[in-house]
Amino acid sequence: MIAFLANPQRFMALSAWATPLLGAIAVLLFAIGVPWALFVAPADYQQGESARIMFVHVPASWWALMIYAFMGVTSLVGLVWRHALADVAARAAAPIGATLAGLSLVTGSIWGAPTWGTWWEWDGRLTSMLVLFIVYLGYIALWAAIEDETKAARLAAILCLAGLVNLPIVHFSVTWWSTLHQPASVFRAGGPAIDRSMLWPLFVMALAYLALFGALLLCGMRAIIYRRRAQAAIARRARSA
Amino acid sequence: MSALYAVFRRELALAWSAGGGAIAPVGFFLGATTLLPLAIGADHELLRKAGPPLVWVAAALAALMTLERLFQADLEDGSLEQLFLCAAPLELIVLAKGAALWLAVGVPLALAGAPAAIALQAPTALIPLTVASLAVGMAGFIGVGLVGAAVSAGVRRGGVLIALIVLPFFAPLLIFGAGVADEVQAGGPFFLLSGCALGAVGLGPILAAAALRIQAG
Amino acid sequence: MSALYAVFRRELALAWSAGGGAIAPVGFFLGATTLLPLAIGADHELLRKAGPPLVWVAAALAALMTLERLFQADLEDGSLEQLFLCAAPLELIVLAKGAALWLAVGVPLALAGAPAAIALQAPTALIPLTVASLAVGMAGFIGVGLVGAAVSAGVRRGGVLIALIVLPFFAPLLIFGAGVADEVQAGGPFFLLSGCALGAVGLGPILAAAALRIQAG
Amino acid sequence: MGGDHHFQASLSVERLTLARGQRTLFSNLSFEAAPGAFVELRGPNGVGKTTLLRAIAGFLRPASGRVAFAHIEEPALALHFLAHRDGLKAPLDARAHVRFWAGLLGGRSDAADTALARVGLHAIADLPARVLSQGQARRLSLARLLVAERPLWLLDEPASGLDTGGRALLAALIDEHRARGGVVIAAVHDDLGPGPTRAIELTP
Amino acid sequence: MGGDHHFQASLSVERLTLARGQRTLFSNLSFEAAPGAFVELRGPNGVGKTTLLRAIAGFLRPASGRVAFAHIEEPALALHFLAHRDGLKAPLDARAHVRFWAGLLGGRSDAADTALARVGLHAIADLPARVLSQGQARRLSLARLLVAERPLWLLDEPASGLDTGGRALLAALIDEHRARGGVVIAAVHDDLGPGPTRAIELTP
């Protein structure tokens, strides 16, 4: 798979039609998921309508973690097998992951205001998530700071791997420390503790996020590759002179 | 005139090209503002009281760290001499450098003050004021920092030295700045802050220029 | 072996010769710990609570500022290549550098924690523990910081970038470090702190060395 | 760039004594440089050539003696100083540097591209200074001499790092400058090409 | 320093292609360097001499081709690399540098003073590197070649900044090293003195 995609030409050809396709799927899923979440799914019996923000918050939070894990894998591939495309993938994924982490923080705060009576709380989950967000920022900043792209890729990869230690902390923070934030209620031993009627729209939304991520990722990767080609053209002009 | 503009533009370009532009200082600022809550833990009362001061200390340190290499790099790579050979007075050149730094780092950082304030449980009503006062304060910090940077330009790993030199002068800015949050209606602290900042921006470049002339000799 | 000793000695010499050696960071540390009380105002109760966290935040930031130029200077002046040409593995060389930094800056800073703690109204009984935990914590900060310094060595004005990169990793050290003061009898936080520090000191040099190899290429 | 008009500026070094730290480098050095003069400073390493150039530029004050300028109101605005360290900023590209110098030193920024072409960096004007080779960096700082017209050139080992083509270029620049009545004072270890009007052998 | 014993080490560059950024500098370069060989690298600024030396030293990996060593187990421990930037630390004095290199590169630290004397810095061994002149700094890094015995010398424009005496010294050092069977590869713009066994003209 990776070996197949490692060839940029092949990747560009593939992504040329894969990108719009994923985009379309994302739109479709959102078209189903959003109304379902907002109108069909029952309001939470404790929290009322405000609980519906769950359908934004939870998937955003999940994918914020997953995308970082994805970056960890691609970084490793880039470091060990020197697949240029892996570096590109990690680089393109970072802003998306950062945005989702930010979204999780914001929606979480908004949700927290009515339910916990506070916008922000320095408990394990929230803090560790904030830390993840900052790690994202650091990763992006490092990429931006180093002019030599090949260097930047490998250095950023090292940083990304170091940052992986944070993921389990975020995930298990709710179980390790006593937090306001509720414990894992979907992916947990003994099946989900959320009612089916909320679970299905949640999954649809999660898939929609995934499709959107795929589309944006490919877009970003293509943009980076095009910029590289432009720079190569400049360098060639330098050589020919 | 065009000399000043050239310096200003170059400094802006450097600030944005290296260190990822504003991402890094802003990120550092947010990071630093999270440090204390991390250490304190979830004690609201404490946070609300210690919050504004902390935001200001973080801002001060962010200013410090961006300032550190400002003149040191110029001294090492020999571009400082170039600045002596231009028509504009060195004081104004230093001012231009500071202005560029303020635009590139100070302003974004002031804006980042909003989320930071929220994280530190500051009342939402105060946020615009916080941002405004941070923008003013950053100008003051940079004004003071210029002197520290110029004085310790020759020193390897001078960051800490700068800090040592300028922190005392940061104190008034910090106190008034943090005070702004306390008395909203009474603009007192804000005016005092602006006064200090103005003084720093006015005097800083003059002293810095003097120090730089010595550095070259 | 003698290669490591050479590096250690040189780094020590540099730390002491340039930037005022350990005096500057310690001074910064004390300065920073006095800033917040200034800003907070003389609210004893508040100070006593906020004391230990403040000390730790200040220590973390002091560590940051000393780290900045650690590898950047070596990269610019070409002495990094020299380190590649010696018999000792780069990981150990980096460790030696870190150790020298800890001895030159970390230890004095930990000692300075005593007066700082007093200034912040911390109970006198806690002071030895504070110093000990600070010494351990500084080792951890430096271990983490080595990675940040190595990764951003090529970056002009990298100080802020380093800060942004390492701050999140400082978090656990800070939390446990500040926690030490709270539960004196129960050594829990202290062991956790030592654990984190150990991990940082163990892993840091390895990642840093990897980063440095890339920097040279 | 206005090769037609003619510089009047000249300078004379009068009984100059330079010291660094506790140590006196040389004493009572005197020489003149009339318009069109090309003065070579020679001497063993560490004798004080660079220091002398910096003293003439006004960057450091002599222990005794003086440097007198004629037909120059403000020396700092009448000289170019080409040092060992070229004052290049790693992240900025070649063109940005030349533009900056033009603005800073009061030259015409449209001269930037012609200057880059003259020093042979036109093709790599978009590369950041960080990646320039030793000689390319030196060529870039030579471009500084072209973007702003100044009568007095102080060059510290200007040929170091230059290839044969680069040295020919340097020689040509010096000749043209002298033809305009400009003064060139250069610290050298071996000949630059144009015969000096005066070669000063510094001795400790 | 054991002038008696004889180095065996040799290397061969095989179809080497180097690239920086997106750009290929030169392709399929091949040459050998037997014990006692002195290879001169010539070519216009920016052609890739420094890059080639760095590739041989193993600091950067070639786009294609390889550098093969004979009678050398670990290349990094068998070579000296003399770069443009001398890796001097401003606050440390000359002697401290030489001692450090001796320790780092596995030389005998009692060789420090003899080395300093040889490069003519004995008198100023206590001056911080910050105040050294260009040529003095270059002489100091020459001392590095003396404190640790290594068969392969990679010199990047070693004569730059050196006065006539310094160049004679450099020539002598190279001759002695070759007499011991050492290999010297130097990027140069003009002759160092000793006739090269092989002069390679790099072309883009």
Ligand code: HEM
């Ligand atoms: C700024 C505040 C908040 C942050 C940073 C945050 C962060 C997160 C994160 C990172 C996850 C993913 C956990 C994992 O997959 O391991 C998550 C899941 C979740 N959050 Fe939040 N959250 C916040 C506020 C809230 C609030 C106020 C509520 C509701 C009272 C809430 C309800 C949930 C639920 C139901 C899940 C799914 C649980 C699971 O199955 O994993 N969150 N949140």
Ligand SMILES: Nc1ncnc2c1ncn2[C@@H]1O[C@H](COP(=O)(O)OP(=O)(O)OP(=O)(O)O)[C@@H](O)[C@H]1O
């Ligand atoms: N990232 C990059 N992109 C494009 N070109 C690059 C990059 N990095 C280096 N170069 C080019 O590679 C070359 C480096 O060559 P090198 O420094 O080896 O030259 P050299 O032969 O030593 O020249 P000199 O005689 O001036 O020392 C330069 O032409 C430089 O412009």
Ligand SMILES: Nc1ncnc2c1ncn2[C@@H]1O[C@H](COP(=O)(O)OP(=O)(O)OP(=O)(O)O)[C@@H](O)[C@H]1O
């Ligand atoms: N603070 C100081 N104390 C003692 N000597 C000093 C001090 N600063 C500089 N020097 C000496 O002054 C001299 C500086 O000379 P300068 O750099 O002008 O030499 P130069 O003629 O340019 O030599 P080169 O040909 O190597 O460039 C050096 O010998 C240096 O050792």
Ligand SMILES: [Mg+2]
């Ligand atoms: Mg000189």
Ligand SMILES: [Mg+2]
């Ligand atoms: Mg070169």
